[in-house]
Amino acid sequence: MTHTDLQKTPLCAACEAAGGKMVDFHGWLLPVQFAGIIAEHKAVREDAGMFDVSHMGQLFVEGKDAWPFLQYINCNNIKNEPGAGVYSHILTEKGTIIDDAISFCLTPEKFLVVVNAACTAEDFAWFEKQSKNFDVTVRNESARWGMIAVQGPRALEQVSNLLPKAPEVARFHIAEIELFGAKGYLTRTGYTGEDGVEIMLPSDKIAQLWDALLKQGVTPCGLGARDVLRLEAGYLLNGADADQTRTPYEAGCGWVVKLAKENFVGKEALAAQKAQGVNEKLIGFVLKSPGVPRAGCHVFADGAEKGILTSGTYSPLFKGIAVGYLAAEAAVPGTEVEIEIHGKRVKAEVVKPPFYKNRV
Template sequence: MTHTDLKTTPLCAACEAAGGKMVDFHGWLLPVQFKGILAEHKAVREAAGMFDVSHMGQFFVEGKDAWPFLQYINCNNIKNTLGVGTYSHILTEKGTIIDDAISFCLTPEKFLVVVNAACIDGDFAWFTKQAKNFNVTVRNESADWAMIALQGPKAVETADKVVAGASDLPRFHIKEIELFGARGYMTRTGYTGEDGVEIMLPNNKIVELWAALLAHGVTPCGLGARDVLRLEAGYLLNGADADQTRTPYEANCGWVVKLAKENFVGKEALAAQKAQGLKEKLTAFVLKSAGVPRAGCKIFVGAEEKGTLTSGTYSPLFKGIAVGYAALDVTAGTEVEIEIHGKRVKADTVKTPFYKNRV
């Protein structure tokens, strides 16, 4: 099978050499698995695993109005303290979710914003449009940077062997690093629910990092394990659990909305929705018997259809787990039925995250 029409990361050949089974992920050629999803899941939950996340986007926002601009384009309060990162949602004027992103303060007038791969072009167009009234420059440097996510209870101690000071970096912070003769960035973040770091380097240096981590016994992991891990941790999948038809309130992320801010894109729409109340909300479920729930499966209480799943998988920790948009009367403790391949399977409604680590 050929993938000549897909974009590749600088780690593509290294992933293939490590036994990666390569698939199309939003136009990128990426590994879905190496040794297997269960083995990779186990490595991240018990030791350390690494993911090629070089397809993610990097925007540099710079200028006198860098922080006011990010405050305006994000619904959360962006911290302008040196080295601190803030998770937030970028919204349309209707209050719906364009993307979820993390903004890191490099200096009071320079921020690094990490965005989702499938959203890079749309996000950059939106940033550029909104920046016209601010003294700020937005640069899309996504094509220049590669990134490895090192995750798991032993991830940080392993990172210390390769990058000085990893264990000294607080959670959700960033630091500039020198590695393999190049400047890069290290953040204490991830998408698995475990502790760890994400390391950004120029494209021509990332293979050296991959090789160094392999030499320290880190397990290469693919998209399959990443999806199970992130769902267990209760993280949104952009384009599935969150998109431009849903608001942060509906996506069960009201905590990122700061209506007390002077102004931000989508504020009026969100204030109105909060006043009027929701009709549906992202809700979590655990199957009570065998089955693998998937996006698109219907949710029932008795004969009444109550919603639709947006993400679902088999979890080694919980068996069948899923999230989906359901009516507000489907609350934690409610027994529902999930329709899988025409058969209804009983499930319990629960609160997220399904899994909470020791960090």
């Protein structure tokens, strides 16, 4: 495999030095694992682990209409209180999902939107297009920022050695920080189902943070563990569990749709779907016997094909788990289904995600 065409994060060399097994992830060279997925999963569930998430995108929205614009481009209610962040979906006019992202209010006229790496360019173009009638400027600063997610029950304790005020930042909030002589941001967010933070620093400073955390004993973790952790926690993987053929209602995220808002991109289509109901719905599955369900496996109920998996894995906590789209009449928790794995039908039970329920 040649790595020369791949984009590298500012932590690429640090990840390689820490034993990261580097792979192509949507055009980025990123570590799939360090010591091993199971060991890294355990570190995050029981101690503290860190992930290079520098590939994620940072869009800054500034101007008098920053908040009204974000209210228009997001289906959820974005907060205009400095420090507050809100998870939302960014939709097409048809109500289908372009991306899922968190919009943080820095000041009433300046917001930071953290988006998925693979969607950054498309999101930026969509923001520019939709902002024509608003007094805002949108800047894509993704290349300027490095980002590390520190996750686990001891994540805050580890981070507070460097940033003593970190524990004061409330869940889903953002704070400006200063570290290694540079300004950055800390958010009390993550993609693992554990408490933790995500820290953004300029690209040329982020490796210092990685090295400091590594020295403190935080376990470096890769994409493999990240995928198991997020699936256990019931978080969507955009591009797999959600895309421009699926709406938030179909993706089991009706709670991010605020139809009471005056207007937002995709509202009309979603109002119609809400009235009509969905034909297919994203739901969880737990395998009843050994095996590992994977994306693309077909799901059968009463002998008839009723759906397809979009994500699946082996969970050290729950064994074979998956999510997938199932005909609405079968997408009822407790329903027994069969999943076809390597040509064999394996029994599974329909469950409502998350599989892993934590306090956060």
